[in-house]
Amino acid sequence: MEMLPHMLNRLFGTKIKIVSGYRGGNDVYMAMERGEVHGRCGGLVTSINTTRPDWFSQKKVTIPVLIALKRKAEFADTPAVIEFAKDEQTKKILELVLAPQGMDRPILAPPNVPANRLAALRAAFTQTMNDPAFIAEAKKQNIEIDEVSGDDVAAIIANSYAAPRETVEAAKDIMNFGGSRD
Numbered sequence: 001m002e003m004l005p006h007m008l009n010r011l012f013g014t015k016i017k018i019v020s021g022y023r024g025g026n027d028v029y030m031a032m033e034r035g036e037v038h039g040r041c042g043g044l045v046t047s048i049n050t051t052r053p054d055w056f057s058q059k060k061v062t063i064p065v066l067i068a069l070k071r072k073a074e075f076a077d078t079p080a081v082i083e084f085a086k087d088e089q090t091k092k093i094l095e096l097v098l099a100p101q102g103m104d105r106p107i108l109a110p111p112n113v114p115a116n117r118l119a120a121l122r123a124a125f126t127q128t129m130n131d132p133a134f135i136a137e138a139k140k141q142n143i144e145i146d147e148v149s150g151d152d153v154a155a156i157i158a159n160s161y162a163a164p165r166e167t168v169e170a171a172k173d174i175m176n177f178g179g180s181r182d
Contacts, residue, residue, distance in 0.1 A: 004042035004067050010174045011090055042067045049142040069098055092167040099160045103153045122150040
């Protein structure tokens with residue numbers, strides 16, 4: 001919860017005051033409701049929709065910028081942070097730091113899984129993501145389904161590992177709090 005606002009302060013010169021000490025996202029949402037903090041940087045839309053389903057519909061919160069590499073359809077007018085990058089190096093740093101978001105919550109298997117087994121696992125996953133009963137249950141629980149294919153996850157990982165050393169070092173430097181808070 002502190003990493004993303006720190007990154008914004010370092011990359012874009014924002015002046016987000018980081019308030020530490022909350023144990024989890026729900027604690028931050030409760031603090032927002034009590035007026036203790038003005039917001040949360042990087043909260044998941046699914047989490048908000050599940051725990052506070054009226055927040056977006058009743059406009060109790062707004063998203064000024066998505067901490068993402070691309071816009072989301074449900075917030076089409078809200079820019080993604082990468083749109084504010086003024087140079088290629090900043091874009092590359094954002095692509096590396098935000099790569100995990102593109103994978104969402106991947107299902108992992110050990111190395112050297114036989115190709116036919118990997119294909120079966122991926123097919124079963126896709127079948128589940130498209131199953132009408134599964135989709136209905138997710139909708140009932142306000143859970144967003146946005147399938148990321150195994151091939152897409154593999155590409156995100158490969159691109160991250162192929163990042164130039166200077167990009168990796170810059171990302172490490174930007175994410176290093178170094179004992180100080182913005």
